[in-house]
Amino acid sequence: MNVKGPVVIVGGGFGGLAAAHALRKAQVEIILIDRANHHLFQPLLYQVATAALSPADIAWPLRTLFRSQPNVRVVLDDVLKVDRVERRVELLHSEPISYGCLILAPGARHSYFGHQEWEADAPGLKTLSDALDLRERMLMAFERAQRVKEPEAAREYLTFVIVGGGPTGVELAGALAEIGRKAMAPDFPVFHQAEFRVLLIEGGGRILDAFPPDLSRKAQTALEKLGVTVMLNTRVSDVTAQGVLAGSRFIRSANVLWAAGNAASPILASLDEPLEAAGRVRVEQDLSLPGDPWLFVIGDAAHCVTAGGGPLPGLAPVAIQEGRYVAKVIAQGIPTGERQPFVYKDRGILATIGRAKAVALLGPFSLSGLVAWLAWCFIHVLFLIGFRNRFRVMFEWIWYYVTFKPGARLIYWKSGDKPER
């Protein structure tokens, strides 16, 4: 390799992990920096938020993952900025780390389209901490509805509004509707079945717009069968603690969840490159920055336009393939001019709606219903790392499928013994 100094990877998500793993036989020193101590299987995070899975079912300590890969050193820290002149990354807690080669895979947070103040009343779902917060809010909403006297107040607690009809929004809506009717209702004597509502608000003309229109329609029908109200062509113009202004109608709700937009990591601002609307960096066809051939950006942080068409979507398979591509370029020390452009092999997309309900687009095949759901289960269990988590997740799913008793319906108290609730 013609680059001196260590390969620094920022972010232990799908992209960073794939890159580090693909470099396992390369004669390089790898430093993997993340602010969490674990890799997270984000596609199943909504199941932690809806009490079906435990955090430890879908997360792995990064140090343990690389225990048997001696060329990787894991650093737990926050990256403050990238200094391209000194070729180093600056950290919150430790000394700066110099790089010979840098792979930026910092991922994204939620975007509130310029209304960051909505976050407190409409939290999103990216980290384990987010998921546990959502779980607590959801479970406490049922408890509070039980406690209040006025039907109006109970209705507000039992109204769940999800903003954004992409995969996360659809999966959250389906899981919430199912858990509310099947798991919570039998446990609350004065459960106001009619007052429990799940609303899914989508700005565009259909949900799951990455799928073909007929699968969008099928997904919508499946959601509606579960009792979800799907509101299309509806823009959210305000969020408060009392609810959400959707189109011209104010919907009173104590539970507004955000699944509408992504904003790439703020670290990227320090690159001094033009960022596009979602905060992503435009990368070359080899995923490097213009004029900086050993600085790569991958995953949700990269705006990558391939020969095939528009920018690649923020999906785990994209990040994984990008990570592997970059690792190969580094391991073989390929100079800029000789690099083949990155090509994304699209193997399909899936979204689940509820028990035995999903939609999938796998190559030429559009699947829905039980078949799509089984494909979804199979693929997700397959991509979990290691026997322990595959086994635990499968067990929890079978358990929940049979009993409708979600395994992790727990409220922790946050602030000692007397939390505000």
Next chain:
Amino acid sequence: MNVKGPVVIVGGGFGGLAAAHALRKAQVEIILIDRANHHLFQPLLYQVATAALSPADIAWPLRTLFRSQPNVRVVLDDVLKVDRVERRVELLHSEPISYGCLILAPGARHSYFGHQEWEADAPGLKTLSDALDLRERMLMAFERAQRVKEPEAAREYLTFVIVGGGPTGVELAGALAEIGRKAMAPDFPVFHQAEFRVLLIEGGGRILDAFPPDLSRKAQTALEKLGVTVMLNTRVSDVTAQGVLAGSRFIRSANVLWAAGNAASPILASLDEPLEAAGRVRVEQDLSLPGDPWLFVIGDAAHCVTAGGGPLPGLAPVAIQEGRYVAKVIAQGIPTGERQPFVYKDRGILATIGRAKAVALLGPFSLSGLVAWLAWCFIHVLFLIGFRNRFRVMFEWIWYYVTFKPGARLIYWKSGDKPER
């Protein structure tokens, strides 16, 4: 039954749960009040604190537990006081609840022997929230030791001091020593093996003083083999953020854990009864209060002197048997004069020290080593409620036994993305 009005049970621990369950066929209305939404299997809580188990492995939503027992209503709330004149309990969030019959099973918190200010620097272990706090502290201590340059500072982070040589202290010390050397050491390149220390401080002349002296000695030897320093006859006279003053020696440590004493729930003060040193209420031989035959106190909150001798210890089997006894008295409406005194059937005590190491006193049999450990595993799995949790816990133990990779080694960020650490 000759008492009108509902049976109110305060506390969904072992005692409260046993009482409610034993009343399942009685023609009574039962109201079970707890401030947590779950029953917790406290004997395994130290395994959540040491990252071996997930919270959902050892906790069950109370509502789900009583889903098929229609005479129980679950109320999630904090009990503020008992009003014996009006015969009702006052709650933090809801209207007071009147009782015909009251079973108080509120449990205990830690006692710092008049030094409540030590709690911040020497947290204890009673709730899931406590256990997750300890887990985070423990995991972060290793990360911080990795980050600092000075060996002195690393030593402070890698010194774990446990105050109290009872079962909780012994089990925590053993689990920490094991996890430090077997699970953490391989993952930290600059792990200072010599600097990693676990100290167990006991005020009395031996650890596990509820066991016969030879088992105490065996437990101590087993701990020492794991690398634990056991300090007997040592009183703790100060705790600060820098460490602990043990005897005349100040031990610098960033991780002081409290397992030394219990103080019964502060709710008991509202009973206007004399409380003994640990804050417990002296109950009659039928577990009722003097002159108030339908107000019972059970579990860790009760100071119950039976014909056999001293007060009963704060153990799950005591609470369970008390709960069942009280339920029987209530179901049959037995008047005070005709009640048989409560008799505790002591089936034995167990404490585990580490993988394949435990001590047990089962009737006339003193067991130690692998046999005691297998008995411990068997009994604990047996007492877990339901197939799901038995199965998950057994699976996690076998997994850990074989791989030494604890399943729940996760740090969540508490306050958004940039916690103090």
